[in-house]
Amino acid sequence: MDIFIILYYIINMSLNYQKYLQIIKESAIDLSSLDFLYPWDMVMVSLLLIERKDQPGKKIILPKNQDLLKYLKRMHLQEILKELAYIEEAEFDSVEVPEHYNLNLQELSHCKYRDEFDARLGHFLGMFLNFGMELNDAKLATAIVGELGNNVFDHNLGKWPTDVSGCIIAAQNFPKLKKIEFAIGDPGIGFLGSLKAAFPELDSDIKAIKKGLAGNTGRIGENRGNGLKYIQSWTIKNFSGMLTIHSGGGVVEVSEEKTSEYQGIKILGTLAQFVIYYK
Amino acid sequence: MIVEVRKFGNILNSRPSGREAVLISKQIINGSKDINEIALDFNGVEVITPSFADEFISGIKLLYPSSKIKIVGMENNPVIKEVLDSMEKDKDS
Numbered sequence: 350m351d352i353f354i355i356l357y358y359i360i361n362m363s364l365n366y367q368k369y370l371q372i373i374k375e376s377a378i379d380l381s382s383l384d385f386l387y388p389w390d391m392v393m394v395s396l397l398l399i400e401r402k403d404q405p406g407k408k409i410i411l412p413k414n415q416d417l418l419k420y421l422k423r424m425h426l427q428e429i430l431k432e433l434a435y436i437e438e439a440e441f442d443s444v445e446v447p448e449h450y451n452l453n454l455q456e457l458s459h460c461k462y463r464d465e466f467d468a469r470l471g472h473f474l475g476m477f478l479n480f481g482m483e484l485n486d487a488k489l490a491t492a493i494v495g496e497l498g499n500n501v502f503d504h505n506l507g508k509w510p511t512d513v514s515g516c517i518i519a520a521q522n523f524p525k526l527k528k529i530e531f532a533i534g535d536p537g538i539g540f541l542g543s544l545k546a547a548f549p550e551l552d553s554d555i556k557a558i559k560k561g562l563a564g565n566t567g568r569i570g571e572n573r574g575n576g577l578k579y580i581q582s583w584t585i586k587n588f589s590g591m592l593t594i595h596s597g598g599g600v601v602e603v604s605e606e607k608t609s610e611y612q613g614i615k616i617l618g619t620l621a622q623f624v625i626y627y628k
Numbered sequence: 629m630i631v632e633v634r635k636f637g638n639i640l641n642s643r644p645s646g647r648e649a650v651l652i653s654k655q656i657i658n659g660s661k662d663i664n665e666i667a668l669d670f671n672g673v674e675v676i677t678p679s680f681a682d683e684f685i686s687g688i689k690l691l692y693p694s695s696k697i698k699i700v701g702m703e704n705n706p707v708i709k710e711v712l713d714s715m716e717k718d719k720d721s
Contacts, residue, residue: 463642470639474675488675488707495641495677503643503679564718572686573643576678579714587710 369614373397376404380412386420388519389593389622391457392534395429395517399536400617402433402513409437422446424519425456432459433513453480455520455531462515463502469518470495480522480529482627489583490529490625494518496576497533497621504567505537510617527627534620540596543567554599555610562594562603580623588625595620629660633684633701634672641675646683653684654691663695670708671701681711 368390372379378397380386386394394409401407409430412418421427422444430438455476460466473494477487501516513536520531537543540557544567551557564578581603584590591604596619602609633640636649657663666688670676689697702709 463644467639467641467645470641470675474639485706488705489710491639491675492677492707492711495639495675496679499642499677499679573679573682575682575715575718578718579678579711582714583710 366611366613369393373614376401376406377408377410379410380417380421381410383412384414384417386417388455388521388530388532389620391424391426391519392517392532392620392622393595393616394426395457395459396534396536396616396618396620398429398433398435399511399513402435402511407435409435411437411440418444419446420451423451423454423456425458429457429459429517453522453524455518458518460498460515460518461513463498466498466502466516470498476520477529480627481524481527482529486587486627489587490531493580493583493623494531494533496580497623500576501533501535501537501619504543505535508538508542509536510538511536528624529627530622530624532620532622534618536618539617539619540594540599554597555601555612556599558594558596558599558601559608559610562601584623584625588623588627590623590625593622593624629657629662629665630667630669630700631656631688632672633668633670638673639675640673640680640684641677643679643683646680647687649680649684650687650691653688657688657692663692665696665698666692667698667700669701670699670705673701673705673708676708676711678711678715681715685712685715 378394398409422441423446427438427441460469470491474487474491477490482490498516516533516535518533520529522529540561541551541554544557544560545551547567547569548560551560561577562581564575566573581592584592585605591602593602595613595616598612598615600611600613631653657666699712
């Protein structure tokens with residue numbers, strides 16, 4: 350991956366941080382001034398909405414930009430709003446979008462239970478193939494998705510902080526760049542919450558994410574925890590890609606060249622994204 | 629003794645599924661005459677995640693410590709080879 354792509358991501362992440370500070374207005378999420386949202390943003394917005402779902406005055410202010418509004422409808426944001434009882438869901442009724450408006454998208458999917466997620470893996474394999482990946486690459490990308498989803502359910506079962514469980518997924522293909530961004534988030538206990546029992550010395554989200562990436566688990570007495578290590582290895586080695594994990598208030602980004610870490614906005618649970626480049 | 633792993637599905641994910649597959653395999657293997665060598669045949673499996681693979685293969689090895697456990701059928705699927713090789717390298721290190 351060349352230096353310009355890395356710089357692009359560093360600048361983009363910094364802008365993202367500013368962007369999220371602007372859109373969060375206590376119990377309201379204000380998207381009114383935005384012109385575009387990436388899969389990472391879509392899942393982030395979903396997590397922010399979950400966090401606020403029981404707050405009085407909860408609200409989402411939808412974008413003024415009509416193209417973005419169509420995009421949000423195509424991404425099935427209204428399904429998430431309906432599920433979390435945001436009344437603004439009704440505003441999407443008047444937005445008309447053909448279902449095949451953009452075939453390079455994977456709309457927001459909320460898999461509440463492990464079985465639901467497992468059942469969708471076949472769909473994701475097909476999605477990667479439709480995006481233009483070769484069969485073996487699509488299979489490996491599906492294994493990465495499967496392992497990320499496993500982590501969500503393995504570490505949060507019986508511990509979900511709210512009554513919303515499971516993972517939320519969104520993806521987008523950028524055919525000209527031959528790049529896929531795949532984001533998966535969960536409103537769970539996060540890396541620190543999961544690892545603290547086994548590693549009580551951990552005192553920050555960033556340290557906890559790095560501990561998890563190094564192949565450690567919070568499940569005391571069980572020989573497991575290497576899944577995330579394989580995911581980052583495959584993302585980087587097989588796809589020249591990048592893995593980003595935002596958990597609690599910490600963000601760690603791993604690429605072939607470097608590992609970056611910085612403070613992000615404080616979120617409930619974890620948001621992970623892998624960006625891969627295909628042949 | 630050959631265990632056809634594809635009978636558990638062509639996309640194999642999650643630790644609970646891996647554990648269940650071990651329990652079913654135990655029933656199959658225990659009903660066999662020859663358990664000196666157990667071949668886990670991955671022909672027909674499209675995707676396997678490290679969680680399933682770890683739970684399944686480690687579980688079989690634990691149940692049959694004196695049997696020779698062979699992994700076969702990876703030749704046509706480099707992804708399965710990649711997953712199993714990564715796990716093997718990890719155990720060696």
